[in-house]
Each structure stands twice: as C-alpha cells, then as structure tokens.
Amino acid sequence: MDPLAPLHRSKGSVRGSRTDARTSVLPGTNNDAGGSGNSGNSSSRGAALAAARRLEAEALLRLLTVGGASSSLLVAEGPLGRGLFVASPIAAEQPLFSMPDVNTLIVPDPENDPYSSDEEEVFEEAPAAAGGPAARDQGQGTAAPGAAPGLGQAAMQAEAAGLNWREERGSDLEDGQRSYLDRWQRHHGLWLPAWLQGYMSDSDALPAPARLALWLMWLRRQVQEGGGGGGSAAATGLDGAEGGRGVPFWRAYVRCLPPPELVTCLAVFSEAEAALLQVPAYKRQWRRTRANLSRLLKDVNAAAAADAAGGAAGAAAAGGHSPSPSPCYSLEELSYCYSMAISRCFHLPGRMLLVALADMANHQPLWQASAYPWWHWVEPAASEAPASPAAAAAAASASGDEGFSTRGCFQFRAVRPLAAGDEVCICYSEGANDEQLFDYGFVRQGNPYDRLDLSDGAEGLDPDADADTDAVLGPAGQQQQQLCWPALVAAAGFWARAEDLASDSAAPASSSHSTLDAGSMDRPDAAGLSAAEEQSLLLPRSVGGGENGSSSGLREMIANVAAIVSTAATAAVDADAEAAERLRQQRRRSALLSLPHTAQDAAALRRWGLARAASAAEELRRGLAARVAAQLASQQSRQRPGVAAPPRASASGDLLEAAAAAELAAVDALAARVSDLADGLGSSLADDEAVWAVLSEATGAARQARAVAVAGGSTMSAAAAAPPPAPTPADGSARGRLGAAFQSLFGGGGNGNGGSSSNGNGNGNSSNGAQITPAAATALSAAELLAAAEQHDSARGRTALLARLEYKRLLGEAADVLRTYRQVVAEAAAPRRSPATVRF
Numbered sequence: 001m002d003p004l005a006p007l008h009r010s011k012g013s014v015r016g017s018r019t020d021a022r023t024s025v026l027p028g029t030n031n032d033a034g035g036s037g038n039s040g041n042s043s044s045r046g047a048a049l050a051a052a053r054r055l056e057a058e059a060l061l062r063l064l065t066v067g068g069a070s071s072s073l074l075v076a077e078g079p080l081g082r083g084l085f086v087a088s089p090i091a092a093e094q095p096l097f098s099m100p101d102v103n104t105l106i107v108p109d110p111e112n113d114p115y116s117s118d119e120e121e122v123f124e125e126a127p128a129a130a131g132g133p134a135a136r137d138q139g140q141g142t143a144a145p146g147a148a149p150g151l152g153q154a155a156m157q158a159e160a161a162g163l164n165w166r167e168e169r170g171s172d173l174e175d176g177q178r179s180y181l182d183r184w185q186r187h188h189g190l191w192l193p194a195w196l197q198g199y200m201s202d203s204d205a206l207p208a209p210a211r212l213a214l215w216l217m218w219l220r221r222q223v224q225e226g227g228g229g230g231g232s233a234a235a236t237g238l239d240g241a242e243g244g245r246g247v248p249f250w251r252a253y254v255r256c257l258p259p260p261e262l263v264t265c266l267a268v269f270s271e272a273e274a275a276l277l278q279v280p281a282y283k284r285q286w287r288r289t290r291a292n293l294s295r296l297l298k299d300v301n302a303a304a305a306a307d308a309a310g311g312a313a314g315a316a317a318a319g320g321h322s323p324s325p326s327p328c329y330s331l332e333e334l335s336y337c338y339s340m341a342i343s344r345c346f347h348l349p350g351r352m353l354l355v356a357l358a359d360m361a362n363h364q365p366l367w368q369a370s371a372y373p374w375w376h377w378v379e380p381a382a383s384e385a386p387a388s389p390a391a392a393a394a395a396a397s398a399s400g401d402e403g404f405s406t407r408g409c410f411q412f413r414a415v416r417p418l419a420a421g422d423e424v425c426i427c428y429s430e431g432a433n434d435e436q437l438f439d440y441g442f443v444r445q446g447n448p449y450d451r452l453d454l455s456d457g458a459e460g461l462d463p464d465a466d467a468d469t470d471a472v473l474g475p476a477g478q479q480q481q482q483l484c485w486p487a488l489v490a491a492a493g494f495w496a497r498a499e500d501l502a503s504d505s506a507a508p509a510s511s512s513h514s515t516l517d518a519g520s521m522d523r524p525d526a527a528g529l530s531a532a533e534e535q536s537l538l539l540p541r542s543v544g545g546g547e548n549g550s551s552s553g554l555r556e557m558i559a560n561v562a563a564i565v566s567t568a569a570t571a572a573v574d575a576d577a578e579a580a581e582r583l584r585q586q587r588r589r590s591a592l593l594s595l596p597h598t599a600q601d602a603a604a605l606r607r608w609g610l611a612r613a614a615s616a617a618e619e620l621r622r623g624l625a626a627r628v629a630a631q632l633a634s635q636q637s638r639q640r641p642g643v644a645a646p647p648r649a650s651a652s653g654d655l656l657e658a659a660a661a662a663e664l665a666a667v668d669a670l671a672a673r674v675s676d677l678a679d680g681l682g683s684s685l686a687d688d689e690a691v692w693a694v695l696s697e698a699t700g701a702a703r704q705a706r707a708v709a710v711a712g713g714s715t716m717s718a719a720a721a722a723p724p725p726a727p728t729p730a731d732g733s734a735r736g737r738l739g740a741a742f743q744s745l746f747g748g749g750g751n752g753n754g755g756s757s758s759n760g761n762g763n764g765n766s767s768n769g770a771q772i773t774p775a776a777a778t779a780l781s782a783a784e785l786l787a788a789a790e791q792h793d794s795a796r797g798r799t800a801l802l803a804r805l806e807y808k809r810l811l812g813e814a815a816d817v818l819r820t821y822r823q824v825v826a827e828a829a830a831p832r833r834s835p836a837t838v839r840f
C-alpha cells in the first residue's frame with residue numbers, strides 16, 4: 001500500500017469539506033478486539049491504565065473549560081474503550097463541544113487543499129447576524145435548548161485574547177500558518193525552536209501528519225521537562241484563568257494520550273511484533289514506514305543538534321549561560337507521535353489538526369455516528385471588517401497579518417437528538433483493513449471495503465534505498481493490483497441497492513444513510529443511483545483511475561467478467577438442478593460476506609431471501625448486457641482485412657467462448673496468486689481462531705473478575721490495582737490466566753485433529769470464541785496453542801492476530817468467489833444443451 005495513503009485518509013474530515021469516507025466498523029466487534037483498540041480492558045493492568053487515563057481526561061476537561069473550550073461531554077470507558085459521552089440532552093445539529101483554534105495544533109496540508117484545485121467552496125459561511133462577533137457567534141443558533149451553557153464562549157475568549165486566525169481563504173497556506181503559529185506561541189508562551197519552525201513553515205518539507213508528529217514530539221519533551229512556563233497541572237491550579245494556556249494545558253493533553261504500550265497503529269510495532277502480522281503486505285508497509293521514520297529522525301536530530309551548536313556558539317560569544325543541550329529523539333518517540341497524529345487528527349481543507357478531547361471520540365460507521373466535526377468560522381464584526389481592499393491592506397499591515405480576518409473554533413455537532421449517556425462517535429473514514437490497521441490500529445471484521453493486494457510486492461520495497469527528506473513517507477510509486485471486493489461481487493452478479501437496505505425497518509429510522517454505503521457524506525444525493533452506479537462508486541481508486549496498464553487491465557477484467565456473467569445469467573445455462581442450487585448458494589454466500597453485515601443487515605437479507613438483492617442484480621445485469629452488446633459492435637467494427645477475423649456478432653457464442661477462455665486463464669492466475677498468498681502465511685486460519693479463542697476467553701474472564709470485584713464493593717481502581725496473575729509456562733497445563741482460559745475452552749486436553757474452523761462462515765472472530773470446541777480446534781498441540789496465545793497477549797499481539805485472521809478469511813472468501821466465477825464462466829461458455837434455465 002502506498003504509505004502516503006493514510007495521510008489522505010486520516011480521521012474525521014471536518015464536515016463541509018470533501019470526504020471520501022465510506023467505511024463502517026461493526027459495533028461490538030472491534031471492542032472485543034480488546035487490545036486492538038486501546039480500551040485497556042484486557043487485563044487489570046489495562047483497567048488501571050484506563051482508570052488513570054480517565055482521571056487525566058477529567059483534568060483535561062476542567063482545563064479546557066477554563067481555557068476557552070466549552071463542552072457538554074464526559075469522558076468514560078464504553079464498549080469501544082475510552083470515549084466521549086453526552087452529558088446532557090442535546091438537539092440535532094447543535095454543538096457538543098467547541099475548541100478555539102489556538103488550543104489546537106494546526107499544520108498546513110497542501111495535499112488536501114481544495115483551494116489549490118477548482119473545487120467549489122467547502123466552508124459554510126457563518127450566517128449574517130447583527131452585533132459584534134461574540135454576539136454573532138451566540139446568535140447563530142448554536143446554543144440551542146439543551147446545549148451546554150456557554151457554547152460560543154470559545155470564540156468570545158479567543159477574541160478577547162486577540163486570537164484571530166487571520167487568513168484569506170485561498171491565500172497562501174504558509175502565510176496563514178505563520179500568522180497562526182505566531183498567535184499560538186504568544187498564547188502559550190511556548191517558542192518553537194528553529195529546527196521545528198523550519199519544518200513547520202515549509203509546507204513541502206514533509207507531509208502534514210509527519211509535521212504534526214514533530215510538533216507533538218517536541219511538546220511532549222517540553223511538558224516532561226516542565227519548560228515553557230508553568231509547573232504541573234495541579235501545581236499551577238486547574239481552576240486558574242490561565243488553564244487553557246502553556247505547559248499545563250499541553251501537559252494535560254499529552255497525559256490524555258494513550259500510553260505507548262496500548263497504541264496499536266502499525267508504525268509503533270517492534271520488529272518482533274511486526275513478525276506476528278504474517279501478511280507480507282502489512283510487513284512491507286511496516287518496514288517502509290519505519291525506514292521513512294528513521295530517515296526523518298536522523299534529519300531531525302541533526303537539525304536540532306545544529307540549532308543547539310549555533311545557540312551554544314552564540315551564548316559563548318556573548319559570555320552567557322550555555323543553552324539547553326540538543327534533544328536527541330528516539331525512533332520510539334517519533335513513531336508514537338506519528339501514530340498519534342494519524343490516528344487522532346482531523347482535516348480541514350488545506351490543514352490538518354489535533355484537537356484535545358475531540359480526539360477521544362471513537363469511530364462508528366457514518367450511519368451510526370452520533371456527531372460530526374465542524375469548523376465554526378466567526379466573521380469579523382461589521383465595525384471590524386475593512387471597508388475596502390485598501391483598508392484591508394492597511395489593517396493587515398498594521399496587524400502584521402495578511403488577508404481577511406476570520407476566527408474559528410473546532411466543534412462537534414450532534415447528528416441527531418442525543419440523550420445524556422449516548423456515546424459521541426464520529427466516522428473516521430472508509431478503508432480496507434490494511435489502511436485501518438495502519439491509521440487506527442484496528443481492523444474491521446467482514447469489512448466490505450477490504451481488498452486483497454495481489455501484487456508480488458517486488459517494487460519499491462527497499463527500506464534502505466536513499467531518499468531525501470522530501471520523500472519521507474512519500475509515495476513508493478508502486479501501483480498495486482488489488483482485488484476490490486464489492487466490485488468483484490458486483491461483477492459476479494450480486495448487488496443490493498442502498499435504498500433497499502435502508503428502507504428496512506431494522507435500519508435506523510432517523511438515518512438517511514444506507515447500510516451499504518456507510519460513509520459518504522453525499523449519501524442523500526446518492527439515493528437515486530442505480531445499482532451499477534453504486535458499484536462504480538465503490539471501485540477503488542486504483543481500479544477507477546485507470547491511470548496505468550495494470551489498473552485499467554483489472555478494470556477491464558472486471559467488466560469482462562461482469563459481461564460474461566451477465567450473459568451467462570440471462571442465457572440458458574446447462575446445469576443440473578443440484579449444481580445450480582450449489583452455485584446459487586455459493587453466490588449468495590459471497591454476496592452476504594461482501595455486504596456490510598451488521599446483525600440487522602444480515603437479518604434483513606435473510607428475511608428477504610436476497611430477493612431484493614437479486615432484483616437489484618437483475619438491474620445491474622441489464623446494464624451490463626447493454627455493454628456486452630456495445631462491445632460486440634465495437635469489436636466488429638474494428639475488424640480489418642488481412643487480420644484473423646475476430647468473432648462475428650452473429651457468432652457471439654464464439655466470442656463468448658474466446659472471452660471465456662481468456663477469462664478462465666485470468667481467474668486461474670488470480671486463484672493461484674491467492675493460494676500462494678495463503679501458503680506464505682505462518683499459521684492456518686484454524687490455528688489463529690483457536691489462539692484467539694484462548695485470548696478472548698482470557699479477556700472475558702478478566703472482565704468477569706473485575707465485574708465481580710466491583711460488585712463486591714471494591715472500587716474500579718482498587719480492582720485495577722491488583723497485579724495481573726503471572727503468566728505460566730506454556731506446558732499445556734491449565735495454570736495461569738491463559739491456562740484457565742484454555743481449559744475452559746478445550747477442557748485442558750490437547751487436540752491436534754487438524755479439523756476445520758468452527759466458524760464456517762468465516763465470521764465472528766471474538767464473541768463466539770468460547771464456542772470453539774476441541775473437535776473444531778487446530779493442529780496445534782496444547783502447549784503450542786498456549787505458547788502462541790502468550791505470544792499474542794498484548795495490545796499489539798492481539799491486533800496482529802485479528803488483522804491476519806481477517807486477512808485469512810478474506811483469502812478464503814476470495815478463493816470461494818473465484819471458484820464460483822470459474823464455474824459461471826465455464827458454464828457460460830459451454831456448448832448449450834437442453835436448457836435448465838438458472839436465474840440468480
């Protein structure tokens with residue numbers, strides 16, 4: 001995968017900006033991943049950390065409240081780990097939280113700058129209202145009944161502090177950034193060193209998340225060292241008016257970040273942890289990122305040392321004290337900060353930002369998300385607004401800023417009316433599991449946007465290759481061939497229209513978003529799309545772009561297969577009833593596996609017996625049949641004298657046969673690649689499922705123990721303070737936490753029957769772990785199983801295990817679909833005999 005890709009897809013595009021979000025995460029799956037997220041629920045150590053982090057978050061909340069942010073949020077542990085919750089009921093579209101720009105970290109993000117292209121205006125204008133800026137802010141209807149008192153205060157305080165984010169929309173990003181940085185430094189009394197200023201002021205020097213990472217890395221050191229004016233949050237008084245400034249503020253923020261051992265984004269994996277990933281594409285991506293980060297680190301440390309040397313020379317010449325020594329940052333620090341940046345940042349057009357507290361919102365698919373990010377612009381008061389361009393220029397030069405004055409704050413707004421206690425979840429982005437793993441440190445079970453990388457990974461993978469700083473985290477230039485799951489299944493003839501699913505009563509009534517397209521902000525506009533158009537929406541960029549041979553080749557392949565399948569489906573297919581039924585079942589299963597399947601989706605599809613999906617597929621086929629006809633016509637018209645005659649339109653059967661032969665070869669090649677990929681992995685799906693069963697059982701047992709302790713009157717922190725039982729050697733006996741889990745699942749006995757997974761449908765990686773019985777277990781001996789479980793008993797170990805489990809399921813499903821394809825294509829091309837018409 002292109003390591004730059006996460007930079008374009010990171011979390012939470014602010015509403016109004018263009019977003020390519022279209023993903024969903026099944027509720028109740030990733031939270032069970034335990035260590036996959038940073039819930040910290042998997043052990044008493046996790047609970048202790050969670051409790052400590054909750055206290056930090058409370059401290060941050062208090063700081064924010066006095067520092068200019070306003071919120072009606074609480075921080076608590078929920079089903080997805082630590083998250084944000086609604087403190088008091090709030091109406092739809094009202095702000096839940098507001099943070100002045102100066103209390104965020106903002107860097108330019110030219111990669112995501114619509115002003116540099118011809119895209120339309122993406123910010124909503126602040127509605128005109130009478131009065132000064134503060135009155136206007138309050139008069140925008142933002143403080144609705146039920147909203148927390150004081151919303152709008154943020155902008156007022158920002159104004160009082162003279163904190164206007166002066167910039168002209170569409171003006172040079174770097175001017176705006178200089179002005180913002182200047183305000184930021186004055187506000188916090190923290191002065192960025194020259195080396196950091198250098199990275200900050202040159203938008204082309206580094207991608208935005210890397211710059212955010214450097215800023216954060218420097219800030220962490222500042223607050224650890226207590227520099228920059230201010231003691232500990234407690235010592236300086238959280239209730240003081242200065243609470244939103246300087247070291248106390250940023251110390252509280254840094255303390256609220258997840259501790260490194262609970263971070264599961266790919267960039268923080270050690271060599272040993274990366275080995276657990278098994279999947280070559282994941283490992284390659286990890287290696288490339290680490291190599292890029294190492295190069296950046298070398299650069300940064302050299303620049304910081306040069307600064308320090310310059311400072312020392314200056315100080316010596318002036319006979320003063322020697323300045324502070326050059327900081328020497330470690331790869332661990334940088335990769336941690338980089339992971340924080342990519343997993344917690346938000347997008348504004350042309351900018352990327354980190355926002356305290358807002359970055360504690362967990363992810364849900366768009367149709368389930370309860371809030372959305374919003375940038376609230378506050379226009380200057382009429383009295384402030386320059387009367388003419390000349391006056392604007394004069395005002396700008398007087399203020400030292402350029403451009404038109406705007407000020408803003410970051411907000412979360414409610415998607416729908418929310419009750420106290422509702423979790424505030426936003427939709428981060430769409431993405432295949434490799435992207436989600438890289439960006440956020442979790443994978444989605446049955447992710448409909450998942451796809452297999454079928455490239456052999458031979459190009460652009462030399463981690464030691466020379467690259468200058470500009471290329472850090474830059475594109476490797478490798479165009480990968482990917483099998484896009486929805487496109488593949490749609491091509492096989494199955495599709496369900498978004499409206500069909502959304503109209504089901506099981507779907508959330510208030511949501512206009514479909515279960516099929518879980519993330520597009522434009523969803524309501526897309527409601528009228530045909531199934532074929534929906535399919536094209538889901539084509540990944542590498543297929544849809546058609547920029548090079550391989551992607552257009554793949555696109556063609558999909559179109560070809562679709563055409564053939566369409567012909568096959570509408571033609572009389574020679575097949576006996578039993579084979580036809582088998583085929584139909586396979587295809588239904590493929591469809592089910594590929595559609596977003598929440599419990600409701602699955603129930604709805606079962607209830608309908610796929611009738612609606614099938615009818616939508618019919619619609620798709622009709623469209624494709626027209627394309628086949630067009631193809632035939634165009635091939636016929638390209639026929640030239642002297643060249644072996646291509647099949648004639650009248651002999652469409654021949655053409656079909658020739659196309660099918662080519663198609664069979666392509667499908668076989670793909671199937672071989674899928675099988676190679678499966679062979680190259682270190683363990684089987686069944687092995688991994690058994691290991692996961694032990695781990696999740698252990699997690700369940702730990703939760704249960706904690707619940708008992710809490711019910712018995714002990715406090716959360718007392719329960720959390722109890723040391724976890726020491727792991728026992730993996731000797732197969734049922735001792736220790738994992739041993740007990742093992743025994744409860746497998747009765748303590750070994751297995752070794754090499755049977756297939758109990759999870760025949762490839763789903764349910766967590767909650768059904770306890771249903772795995774010895775009969776359904778794996779070829780691993782008891783000792784091996786325990787050893788493997790112990791090896792994975794950490795946040796990153798569990799994440800690696802879940803990630804490769806999903807990958808293996810995807811491989812299995814791909815093999816299934818390819819087999820089905822093969823059968824359909826072969827049948828389509830076979831000479832017709834007495835027809836037993838099969839309609840799918």
Ligand SMILES: C[S@@+](CC[C@H](N)C(=O)[O-])C[C@H]1O[C@@H](n2cnc3c(N)ncnc32)[C@H](O)[C@@H]1O
Nearest residue numbers: 030037038082343344359360361362363440442
């Ligand atoms: C922006 S933070 C959200 C707050 C985070 N839970 C915390 O306590 O700091 C993003 C991280 O939260 C976790 N996370 C968020 N949504 C999740 C989900 N639906 N499933 C699993 N983990 C999730 C992942 O670890 C992700 O990297």
